[in-house]
Amino acid sequence: MKNILAFGDSNTWGLIPGTKERYPWGVRWTSLVQEKLGDARIVEEGLCGRTTVFEDELRPLRKSVDALPMVLESVSPIDYAIVMLGTNDCKTLFHANAYTISKGLEKCLSEVKKYVSPEKIIVVSPIHLGDDVWKEEKDPEFSVSSVDTSKRLKGYYKELAIENGYRFLAASDFARASEVDDEHLDEDGHKKLADALVSFLEEK
Numbered sequence: 346m347k348n349i350l351a352f353g354d355s356n357t358w359g360l361i362p363g364t365k366e367r368y369p370w371g372v373r374w375t376s377l378v379q380e381k382l383g384d385a386r387i388v389e390e391g392l393c394g395r396t397t398v399f400e401d402e403l404r405p406l407r408k409s410v411d412a413l414p415m416v417l418e419s420v421s422p423i424d425y426a427i428v429m430l431g432t433n434d435c436k437t438l439f440h441a442n443a444y445t446i447s448k449g450l451e452k453c454l455s456e457v458k459k460y461v462s463p464e465k466i467i468v469v470s471p472i473h474l475g476d477d478v479w480k481e482e483k484d485p486e487f488s489v490s491s492v493d494t495s496k497r498l499k500g501y502y503k504e505l506a507i508e509n510g511y512r513f514l515a516a517s518d519f520a521r522a523s524e525v526d527d528e529h530l531d532e533d534g535h536k537k538l539a540d541a542l543v544s545f546l547e548e549k
Contacts, residue, residue, distance in 0.1 A: 347385040350420055351375045353429035356471065356530050357391030362523035372532055377539035382546065388420045397430050397449030399439045413456040426461045427542065428454065429469035429516065431498050435491040443497035447505055454511065463510035467545065470502040470515045471495065472534070475527025483526050514545055
C-alpha cells in the first residue's frame with residue numbers, strides 16, 4: 346500500500362465554507378482520493394491558515410518550512426507527496442506577490458524532496474480566490490489585489506515544477522471557491538479536485 350502525504354492549508358483540512366467546521370471523511374478530497382485509489386493511504390496534513398514561509402502574528406506555528414521537517418520524519422516512509430499551499434500567503438499582511446510566494450514554496454519543496462523523489466512530488470497550485478473574498482462578511486484579511494495574486498500562482502508554480510522535475514496540477518483548472526466565502530472548496534469542488542488527482546496519480 347502506498348503512503349501519500351497530502352500537505353496543505355484549510356482546503357486540504359476540509360474547512361466547510363463560511364464556518365469553522367470540517368467536512369467529514371467521504372467528502373473532503375483527501376478521503377476521496379484514498380477511497381478511489383484503493384491501494385493507497387492518504388496522510389492528511391492540512392492546517393487552517395498555513396503559509397509557505399511567512400510568520401503569521403495572528404496565528405502562530407503556521408510556517409510550512411518550519412513544520413515540514415518534523416512532519417516528514419514523523420510520517421515517513423512516503424511514496425508520494427501532494428503539496429497545495431499559497432492561498433494564505435496572498436493575505437495583505439504578508440505583502441507578497443506571486444513570484445515571492447513561489448520562492449517560499451520552493452523552500453518548502455526542498456524539504457519534501459529529502460524524503461520523496463522529485464517525480465513523485467505533485468505541486469498543486471490552489472484554487473483562485475473569488476472576486477469578493479475581501480469583503481467584511483467574508484475574509485477581510487485579503488484584498489482586491491489578493492485575488493489577482495492568487496490567479497498568478499499557477500504560472501509560477503508550473504515553472505517551478507518543470508525546473509525541478511516535480512509534477513504539476515492546477516486545482517483552479519478543475520474547481521473553484523464556494524460563493525459562500527470565495528475562499529474554500531465546497532463539496533462539489535472537493536469531488537472535482539479528487540477526481541483530477543486520482544487521474545493524475547494513475548497515469549503511467
